Amino acid sequence: MENKNNQKQNNQNHQKGQQKKKSSNTSLIFLGVVVLSYIVLYFIDSVKTIAAINYVIAIILEIIPILLIVYVIMVIFSLLDEKKLKKAIDKAPKLLKYVLMSILGTISHGPIYAWYPFLKDLNEKGLSRGPIGTFLYSRGIKLTLIPMLVSFFDLKFVIILTITTLVFSVFEGFLIDVSYLPKRN
Amino acid sequence: MKTKLFKTAKALVKNMPIMFSVILLLGIVKEFITFDKVATLFTSNTLIDTGIGSLVGSIFAGNSMNSYIIARELQVAGISLYAITAFLISWVTVGLLQAPIEAKMFGTSFAVKRNILSAILAMVVSLITVTLWGLI
Numbered sequence: 001m002e003n004k005n006n007q008k009q010n011n012q013n014h015q016k017g018q019q020k021k022k023s024s025n026t027s028l029i030f031l032g033v034v035v036l037s038y039i040v041l042y043f044i045d046s047v048k049t050i051a052a053i054n055y056v057i058a059i060i061l062e063i064i065p066i067l068l069i070v071y072v073i074m075v076i077f078s079l080l081d082e083k084k085l086k087k088a089i090d091k092a093p094k095l096l097k098y099v100l101m102s103i104l105g106t107i108s109h110g111p112i113y114a115w116y117p118f119l120k121d122l123n124e125k126g127l128s129r130g131p132i133g134t135f136l137y138s139r140g141i142k143l144t145l146i147p148m149l150v151s152f153f154d155l156k157f158v159i160i161l162t163i164t165t166l167v168f169s170v171f172e173g174f175l176i177d178v179s180y181l182p183k184r185n
Numbered sequence: 186m187k188t189k190l191f192k193t194a195k196a197l198v199k200n201m202p203i204m205f206s207v208i209l210l211l212g213i214v215k216e217f218i219t220f221d222k223v224a225t226l227f228t229s230n231t232l233i234d235t236g237i238g239s240l241v242g243s244i245f246a247g248n249s250m251n252s253y254i255i256a257r258e259l260q261v262a263g264i265s266l267y268a269i270t271a272f273l274i275s276w277v278t279v280g281l282l283q284a285p286i287e288a289k290m291f292g293t294s295f296a297v298k299r300n301i302l303s304a305i306l307a308m309v310v311s312l313i314t315v316t317l318w319g320l321i
Contacts, residue, residue, distance in 0.1 A: 027202040030285060034209045041213065052212035059208050071197055078189045113204050113286050117197050120290045129291060133299050137306070140277045142249045152257045156321065161314045165274065168306050172299075179298055
């Protein structure tokens with residue numbers, strides 16, 4: 001019986017390894033296609049292509065410090081007792097998870113893709129996909145850019161927009177979680 | 186401790202190729218797709234324009250500051266505030282360009298559901314925000 005279980009576990013690990021390898025290959029192929037597009041575009045319009053490369057360099061320089069922050073947060077999370085963390089996540093009231101992720105999303109800074117590894121980490125530690133959706137939606141609120149938005153529109157508009165976005169970030173998380181509930185027969 | 190530092194770094198580095206691809210795509214969109222003709226896409230129907238605003242915001246991505254500047258231009262061009270608000274919200278909450286990385290991280294089903302839902306909610310948020318703004 002134990003041998004059978006071990007064999008099953010080994011098969012599962014092997015399949016997971018194969019899937020990871022396949023996913024990694026797909027990422028590299030995708031990157032290759034995009035790089036190839038740049039080479040083709042260079043021959044079509046070299047000025048615009050160089051401007052695009054400069055823009056890419058600027059984004060990379062912008063996300064390096066954010067990736068460092070994400071790295072530090074991920075290391076801190078990895079130091080926590082995983083079982084206790086999973087238990088705490090499981091036990092926490094659902095609404096609290098949505099609200100906390102909504103606040104985190106609002107104060108998080110920089111491009112969203114820099115935060116994906118951190119969110120994935122939380123997901124693997126037991127956080128459902130709903131609060132992740134909440135985090136991603138609440139990023140619609142840009143605290144640092146509020147003065148600019150106020151100057152373009154007006155304060156009343158920005159306050160209503162911010163509150164509505166926060167409320168709907170929680171709602172989106174809830175809907176995503178509902179969509180993952182097992183269907184009743 | 187050393188192992189945890191290394192494992193975390195490895196997890197981050199593993200996601201670099203797809204992250205880098207998305208950034209490169211953003212560069213192409215920024216330089217090769219002009220925003221000048223965005224205003225011509227809108228009709229004078231509030232509901233249709235809100236939908237178009239959400240759709241356009243979903244396709245474009247990048248720094249939010251750019252979306253504010255485009256939104257300002259759209260406002261000057263006389264586009265409805267419903268459409269502009271939907272555009273602003275979906276610019277950040279929907280990421281068609283980031284969808285491949287999102288699908289890789291959390292599964293295709295999540296990426297599809299979340300982006301469709303976010304585009305619809307961008308319209309709802311816009312309708313509520315602008316209506317309340319007019320009423321208060």
